Structure formats: C-alpha cells, structure tokens
Amino acid sequence: MTRSFRYLCAAAAAALAFAQPAAAQQKLKIGFITTMSGPQGVIGQYMKDSVELALDHLGRKVGGREVEVIYGDDQTKPDVGVQVAEEMLKKHQVDFVSGIIWSNVMLAVVPVVTGAGKIMVGTNAGASPLAGNQCNELYFSTSWNNDQTPEAMGKFMQDSGVNDVYVLAPNYQAGKDMVAGFKRYFKGRIVEEVYTKLGQQDYQAEISQLRAKNPKAVFAFYPGGMGIQFLRQYDQAGLRGKLPLYTVYTVDEISIPAVKEAAVGIYETRFWSPDLKNPANQKFVSDYRKKYGKLPVFYGAQSYDGIMLIDSAVKAVKGNVKDTKGMVAAMRKASFDSIRGPFQYNVNHHPIQNFYLLRADKQSGGDIEMRIQKTIFEKHKDSYSQDCKMKW
C-alpha cells in the first residue's frame, strides 16, 4: 500500500497544483508599453501615474476582475517595442496591450498584438495609416490622429485672418504630417517652411532667419525637449509677446514647469485640457493633483481613458475576455466616462471629438497653466477614415 499510496498522493497533489489556476479566476492582465528611460522617460512616468490613478478609481479591479498591469519600456525604438509586446503576449499572456507614445513604435507593435488575436488600445501615437487603410478591428485609439491637432490650429488661424506665417518643424515624418495637417485648413500666405534637425538643441540661427523675414505669426511643432529649448530661446530672443507663436504639442504640462514665463501667451490646440469641465475630468485632475502634487498632461489623460475603455469592455462581457467580438462591440459604443466628455467612435476606431484653443497664462494663484479659450472644431473626424474599409 505504502508505495502506491504515495504515488497516488503525489499524482493527486500534482493534479491539484495544475488545476489550481483554472479553478480560481485568473487575474486580468494588461500590458502597458511606454517610454520609461532616456530623455523622453518623463512622458512615460506621467502615463504610468495616470494608469495607476485609473486603477485606484476602479478599486484596483478592471471589469470587476482583479488586475495586473505589466509595464514595458520601448526606449523609443520600434524593435524594442515589438520585443516587449511579444514578451507580454507569450510570457505574461496578457489580455490587452495598451500605451505607446511614438507613431513608428505603434506601427510596428499593432500587427504583433492584433496578430495574436488581442485588442490593442493606443493611448497616444496617432499614425495616419492606422486611421486609414491599415485600420484594424482589434485596434482602438483613445487619443487622435496626428493631423487633427494642427488642422485645428490651421482652422483657427485661417478664421482669425492671420497671414504671413513662418512655419517651423523638425525634419521627420511627424513634422511633415503636422505641417500638412496645418495647411489643410490654413490657406493664407506662408512666408517660409523650415525643417530643422530632429533633436536639435539650439534654434538661434533659425530665430535670426525668422526675424529677418518679418513674418506676422509663427506656427511651430516641437515636441518634448525640443519644445523646451525652442520656447526658451524664442523668449530670450525677445520675440515672445511681439510675434505671436502658435504651436502644437509644444507647450504642455510637462514643458511649462521647465520653461515657466517663456510659455506665457503661447497658443496651442488640443482635444483636452485640465480645465475641461466635465465630472470625469474634474475628478481625474483633482485626484491626480492630490496623489502626485502636479497637473496631469494629455498623454496621461489618454492613458487614463485607455484603462476606462478596457474596463467598459470587460464589464460588457462579464469578465469573459475570450469573447473578443463582444468586447470590440462594447468598445465601439465608448460607453464610459471619458475625460473629454461623451464621444463617439468613428468607423476606424478613432474618436470623433472636439478640439479647443488653449493659451498658457499666469493664473490668479501665480502658477502658469493652460486654459481653454474657445472651441474650434466640434465633433471633428480625422481625414483618413474614408480609407478605412471596416464594417461595423
């Protein structure tokens, strides 16, 4: 008896050990890819903080299930992004992948995730192919298409009769896309279009050229560290306040603390602002301030929405994440309290949403913050959705 009994016990124990995970409900797993290291790592930190706040607001449960978020660092490189996504899918067996700041990383990662049959929720990058002919049933965006924000700025400058505009952007795909989006709505005179080296630090030479041309306004796209340098040097050259500066993705809650006064009076367009008045946003902003002691930034707002969108989908299928069809159908309804207020998804799974004019000003408390000045577009659709052949 002794030997066979021992074998039996061992077999039973082994069986139990293997059976265990299936019996108790597994945790829901979300892989969140962003940039955590290097000069752009600060954006990743804001996104991660916002994801954590979303989990707090949901009682650390997504769709009623215990959740584990696995963070991955793409180091701003497409190949690293793909590696991280594959590890999340194979090793961690995640149910969703979300995040991603850069368009080139997004274009590389989306086929990997959707190819594995999982849903990808992009929370920043707005690469045009994904809104157009490469749109995918399993890809949703909680941000925008790249062109929409400069389109709004072009519309505003066109409507206010600004003319003789000097245009500056870094010399890479997104830089050219931004200018193309701007020109789709701005039909006035453009004095000069200047493309600078990506990652350039010193803009004094360009500023001297610009001043010599005597334009009436400047339109610029300088994301991240480039924006901080450009804004500061524009101010040091004595142009701020004299020559109006209109920017996209340049002045935000990350760059304002670094440039302070140099941001005052500069215009931006955006789909969101911390002072946007709706209950979900007010709760997000005030709790973010309480938890982290600073204002959130749009990258974070979109990431917060990403978690809320996943939550709404998992709830709709009662936690059964095998029901991908059911979750896609639920996501298409966008039935969650978005920080941008209620919105609808376009046929290409990109939001149809408002765009606002923002300006950075010194507020009564002494802090420099951005405030909404007016609504430029209501329910604005991106210009690529007609190329998307998806049927709902």
Place this chain on the structure above:
Amino acid sequence: MSLLFEQLLNGLQLGVTLFLMAAGLTLVFGIMNFINLAHGSLYMVGAYLAVAASQWTGSYAAGVALGLAGALVVGMIVEVVALRTLYERDHLDQVLATFGLILFFNELVAILWGRASLYAQLPSWLQGHVDLPTGAAYPVYRLAVIAVGLSVAILLWYVVTRTRLGMVIRAGATNRTMVAALGVNIRLLYTVVFGVGAALAGLAGLMAGPIYSVQPGMGELVLIQVFVVIVIGGIGSVRGALVGALIVGIVDTLGRAFLKPLLGAMISPTAGEAAGPALASMLIYLLMAVVLALRPAGLFPARG
C-alpha cells in the same frame, strides 16, 4: 549683410561652447591616450549642480561656483576611482567602461532630480538684449557666453604655452615615460588634467543650462559634435580644438541658415526645399570627412 553678421555671432557662440567641451576631451586623449565617452556626463553634472545650487541659495553666482567646483571634484573622483586602472588597457575597454559611466550618471541624476527637465534661471542683468550695430536685438546672455568662452581660450593658451604646468603637460603629451623618469608625478598630473577638463565641461554645461534643457542624457547630445571638433582640429591639440570648434560652430550655423536659400537660388527652389535641411545637418560630418581625407591627423596635429 547684418543677417550674416548675426549668424556669424551665433556660430561663434556655438563654437566656444563646443571648445570648452573639446579642450578637456582633447587634453585627456592627448596626454593620457585615453578615450573618455563620459565627458558629456561631466557637462551634465555641471549643469545639474549649478541649477540645484542656485535654487537652494537663490544666487546665480553660487550656482556657477558649485557647478564648476562640483564638476572638478566629480571629475577627479571618477579619475581616481574608476579610470586609473584603465590607462594600460586598450581603447575598446576604455570605451566600454566610460560608456558604463554614462549610464551610471544618467540614472543617478534621474534618481536625484527626476526625469523632467529642470528650469535654469538667469539673473536679471543677463536676461535682456542689446542692439547690435546692425540694428538686430541680440540676447545679452549669448554675448556673455562668447566672452567667457574666448577668455577661457586665452587663459588656457597662456597656461599651456607660458607656464611650468603647461610645459609639463606638453611634455607629457609627447613622451610620458620620459617625463615620469625626470621626476614628475605623472599620476598627480593626470588627475589634475582630468579635473580641469571636467571643470571646463562643467562650465560648458552650466552655461548651456539656461539655453537648452537640463535633463538626463543632455551630455550625449553635444558629445558627438565635440568628437567631430577634435577630429577636425587634431586629437590632443588645444589649438586644434579651438580652431576646430569655431569652424564647426560657424559651418553648422551658416549651413542651417543659408544652405536652403542658396541651393534654391542655384539649382531650383524644390531642390533647396528637399536637400537643404538634410544637407545642413550633414555638413559638419562632410567637413570632417574632407579633413580626414586631406589631413588624416587633423588640422593641427599634436605630435609631429
């Protein structure tokens, strides 16, 4: 014409900043035969310490003093603790080890000050602009950077060519075994030279702080241009570093400003549009290639 003058001034300002970095790097390479990739980290350390000190004390002067002293001390500590053992090793080991130092310093400042860019404030007397004779307003601070850079260049020239210390340094660059045999403490000399090079990098960093952004990894952005400078100037030569830095600064600036209109006028506007920005960002590397082809040892080789 006035625009050209203004752009020359811009080029000069970029040039002297590059010179401050290049002087230290080229001395260390010339005398110790040591490749220091972590030179950009000392630039970053200078910038961070200056910002931190001026925030603690509220005084710009205190920031400058601590930035300089801090970079000097950090440089000497790094030399004694980490680099001393590497002098006898080959260049690949040195590159690997100093690359490790880059990662170490970038993470260290990220832990101490966070990943977000810091704000480097200027005192009010450096904030304004002056009217150039040509009529354009030019930032006072950039003129101050040019003045400091040129004074350091003169001071360095004096020390290297007219003092005993400079004589030992030049001798060390030519034949260090002989210098050691003559009773000069070569170890101490190495530490001093490395420390001074670090302080110059720190000076460049703390002057760059108010113009650029003070953030982890800021040193690597300038380091590439600095290597171009010392290759053009001749590795190991301070005079070469100065000439190389001014050439690179001016060529880069003028290229960015005038290449596009020039190509547009000479070939066609669309050609200028398409090739101008790309060519402008390659210009200093093309220049380096030409110099290497014609004078492989650089414009002012240190050793004959």
